[in-house]
Amino acid sequence: MICQAAPGWCEAHHIVPWKAPARGRTDIDNLTLLCFRCHHQLHDSRGCLRRTSPTSFVMDYNRRRE
Numbered sequence: 072m073i074c075q076a077a078p079g080w081c082e083a084h085h086i087v088p089w090k091a092p093a094r095g096r097t098d099i100d101n102l103t104l105l106c107f108r109c110h111h112q113l114h115d116s117r118g119c120l121r122r123t124s125p126t127s128f129v130m131d132y133n134r135r136r137e
Contacts, residue, residue, distance in 0.1 A: 073120070073128055076106035084110055086120050086128070103128055 081104035087095030095101050103120065105113065113120070113130055121131040 073103065073130060074106050074109050076104075076109075078104055081106050082110050084113070084120070086122070 083102045084105045085095045085097065086101050086103055087093050089095045089097060109130070116132055118130050118132040120128040122128055
């Protein structure tokens with residue numbers, strides 16, 4: 072989870088995008104929870120998630136997703 076929103080207020084986000092060319096899987100290992108605001112901010116900016124530990128991520132706006 073990126074922000075501290077309760078899981079009930081969150082949406083699942085693909086860490087590796089499911090669209091071509093990446094074709095990330097839709098399974099628990101490729102999903103993380105983002106609140107509505109963070110999820111749409113990430114997509115609107117075309118940023119990526121960068122893993123900082125097995126259970127932590129940061130939003131990376133320098134790397135752009137395909």
